[in-house]
Amino acid sequence: MIALAPITWRGAPVPVITMWSGEADLRKPRVLRERWGGDRLLIIDDGVDAPGVGRPLFTRLHHGRCRRVVQARLCQICAQPLGKACIAISHGRTHAGHPLIRDGYPMHDACAGRALTACPALQRGITDRSLRCWLVPTGQWARLWVKIGIATGKDADERVNDMVRGTDGQIVSGPDLVLLRHTPMRADDLMALAAMEDAGR
Numbered sequence: 001m002i003a004l005a006p007i008t009w010r011g012a013p014v015p016v017i018t019m020w021s022g023e024a025d026l027r028k029p030r031v032l033r034e035r036w037g038g039d040r041l042l043i044i045d046d047g048v049d050a051p052g053v054g055r056p057l058f059t060r061l062h063h064g065r066c067r068r069v070v071q072a073r074l075c076q077i078c079a080q081p082l083g084k085a086c087i088a089i090s091h092g093r094t095h096a097g098h099p100l101i102r103d104g105y106p107m108h109d110a111c112a113g114r115a116l117t118a119c120p121a122l123q124r125g126i127t128d129r130s131l132r133c134w135l136v137p138t139g140q141w142a143r144l145w146v147k148i149g150i151a152t153g154k155d156a157d158e159r160v161n162d163m164v165r166g167t168d169g170q171i172v173s174g175p176d177l178v179l180l181r182h183t184p185m186r187a188d189d190l191m192a193l194a195a196m197e198d199a200g201r
């Protein structure tokens with residue numbers, strides 16, 4: 001397994017969970033073809049772990065790295081360890097009354113602010129008021145494994161299937177996180193914090 005490290009493209013940080021063109025067989029995505037809501041984000045895994053190769057595909061997430069950052073409690077943007085608290089972002093979905101995190105995995109507050117400033121999809125969420133930012137004590141979440149469809153027949157790739165198979169043998173995506181303790185944060189405050197940190201560098 002390759003160690004995760006901060007990564008940039010054309011001088012700007014790229015979330016470590018972002019898929020890169022060098023990792024994806026775009027003609028034939030073989031594993032996760034789940035579309036999330038209106039933004040059509042894909043979480044995908046062709047069994048290649050090569051962040052930084054090619055160009056970043058901001059509307060696709062690398063399945064294996066999503067799992068690893070959550071498991072190791074790393075920031076999904078910079079891949080460094082989270083502190084006692086972190087920020088998670090949801091888009092209005094809930095599970096049993098708690099915020100449901102599908103792609104806004106935990107991150108540092110300044111990293112969240114930079115992502116909110118730079119990402120057009122997050123900006124749209126701010127504009128249409130669907131986006132929610134949460135301050136979360138690190139680890140105060142439950143993982144939900146979502147069962148997914150997978151390529152079968154001549155396109156099936158059992159090597160990849162094995163990678164994403166859960167302990168019960170089901171092919172799972174995600175993880176989705178259900179926040180157990182959470183305090184709302186204003187996106188504006190996070191963006192201002194990031195701007196202050198960057199100005200002080």
Ligand SMILES: [Zn+2]
Nearest residue numbers: 075078108111
């Ligand atoms: Zn970070």
